[in-house]
Amino acid sequence: MRDFSHHRRSRAPRLLLLLLGLAGFALLAVGGLRTGPAPRIEIVPDGPAIGRRTPLTVVVEEPVRGLGGITVELVQGERRYPLASERFTPRAVWAPWAERTPRIELSLAAGRELQGDLAAGEATVRVTAERAPAWFRQPPAAVAEVTLPVRLTPPALQLLSTQTYVAQGGCEAVVYRTGPTAAHSGVVAGAWFFPGYPLPGGEPGERFALFAAPYDLDNPEAIRLVASDEVGNEARVAFVDRFTPRRVPTGEIRLDDRFLAKVVPEILAATPALTDRGEPLANYLAINRELRAANATELTALAARSREEFLWREPFLALPGGKVMSPFAERRRYLYAGREVDEQVHLGYDLASVRRAPVPAANRGVVLLARYLGIYGNTVVVDHGYGLMSLYSHLSAIAVDEGETIERGAILGTTGETGLAGGDHLHFSFLLAGLPVDPVEWWDPAWIRNRIGRKLGAALPAG
Ligand SMILES: [Zn+2]
Structure with a gap:
């Protein structure tokens, strides 16, 4: 009996040891080897190419153990331009209640204005996101890339009309031609923008704009014909031949x-x-x-x-x-x-x-x-x-x-x-375009003929 009881007493600690050992082994197996899942990476450029200053959104998500280190860089040939670098502490494997960062959204920008020696051609946006480590193991980081064209040439912009005579507070017209990469064009006059439109009956790329010299703008240098592409490359042309300032009543x-x-x-x-x-x-x-x-x-x-x-x-x-x-x-x-x-x-x-x-x-x-x-x-x-x-x-x-x-x-x-x-x-x-202008010009048939009709030709329907 004593033997038996002794035997029984000695068996319990052994079982406990075995269980402890098993638990330890499991913990080692899980904690020691189990890394966090690979983060999901999304790169969304705001446009079809990188230009002067192209906005870029990067989203990285890992909701289980959270994010570790994140780096974003622009790579062109041998050159690497850092765009962002962030560090986070992922949740430890044995502490599922701990703080973590499950998602980050970065608003970045890349382009010639920011990376001065960026050349035309192609460049790659590379995002590297580290995974949550195990005790013994740092898994390879998740990497995502997007390769984009780099466009640095402004669209072609050619003035077609002549004799632009504008009075402060008054209107005028301009006819011009843009190249195929032009996405927006028109006339900038100080804080105002007058959009250009396809010239009715004109060749592809032929456009016109009605514009005004704002009543409070006294510097004709602030009036320019502009054309820009989808990535912010802009051509500017001075085209006002005569500017008549007005006396302010x-x-x-x-x-x-x-x-x-x-x-x-x-x-x-x-x-x-x-x-x-x-x-x-x-x-x-x-x-x-x-x-x-x-x-x-x-x-x-x-x-x-x-x-x-x-x-x-x-x-x-x-x-x-x-x-x-x-x-x-x-x-x-x-x-x-x-x-x-x-x-x-x-x-x-x-x-x-x-x-x-x-x-x-x-x-x-x-x-x-x-x-x-x-x-x-x-x-x-x-x-x-x-x-x-x-x-x-x-x-x-x-x-x-x-x-x-x-x-x-x-x-x-x-x-x-x-x-x-x-x-x-x-x-x-x-x-x-919302700007009050002097109506007196539009009451004058000769002014409409000389300033608008002569430039637009057949595009302006006659009564
Ligand atoms: Zn009034």
Whole structure:
């Protein structure tokens, strides 16, 4: 019995040892040899090639034990350019509760501006992601590569039209030809861009742009014809032969309590986005500054909806019998109780004839907007195609619907004094790609013939 019991006592520790040994062996086998799975690597270049500065997104994922070290480099022949290097601590095999980094997304860029001696040809984006190690073993890293062409030559850009004479605040046209790699082209004028369009009836690559010299741009060097490819290589051509600066007209608006009491409540009621500041002058200034700027942004956004066709056939009409009350782009000082309270540029013409005068469309087009629009009150905007639009505001009544095609001279509504207007008049603006321009040129058949028609030839339909 004693023997037996002794035997039994001595067998238990042996079994325990065996179990411990087995557990240790299993732990060694798992922890010692088991590495993390290979991370998943994704390389997404923003374009078909590497150019001046091409954005690049790299995503690396390993949700089990998390990421280790990651390096991204651009390789061209013998040259290796580091793009990114990150280190993480993967979760240890015996600590499944530990912190880890399961995913990383890197926003990088590669190109001639960043890697100065990068040459045209090909280059490879290489991503190396280390795997979580075992105790005894560091597995080989996961590697992914994407090879891309390197393009550093700007598209061909050739000027075809001559005699570009533009006045500050006015418009002009240019005809040009781009090479096959051009993806975007048009005219840059300071902060504004006027897109180019295929020349109707022209050869492949022949394009034209209507552009303007913004009313507040006095340096013609800031006007350039540009063409760029999908990877940011850009050709620029100076093409303005004559630039006529303008004298900035100035004016004064005297604000009084009667005027504020007339315009402020109406605009506040019609503009839910505007908060009541509780005081007429404060409300007026919010309207004159914030709402004016918001309305300008809204009008610029409309340009994206302009048709790519000449909707007009004849010169533009002015308001018949309309007396010009103020010139284009007048710099206005606003005075209240003898004190200057604001300054704004008035970006249109104010025309007066008789009260409740019918307002004819300046030309054939499509009604893009027909509703109350902030400082402009009841407003109609007519699209004439290729970014050219006319705007009629302060109307007492609107007689057309959005989407309607209207003929030259069609009655759009009647003049009035809605919005920021002291008395019955028509505020008329002309817009190109959203920029207010001087309409006086478009009222002049000789100007249209010489500046636009002569360049576009048969591309401009005649009435
Ligand atoms: Zn006006």
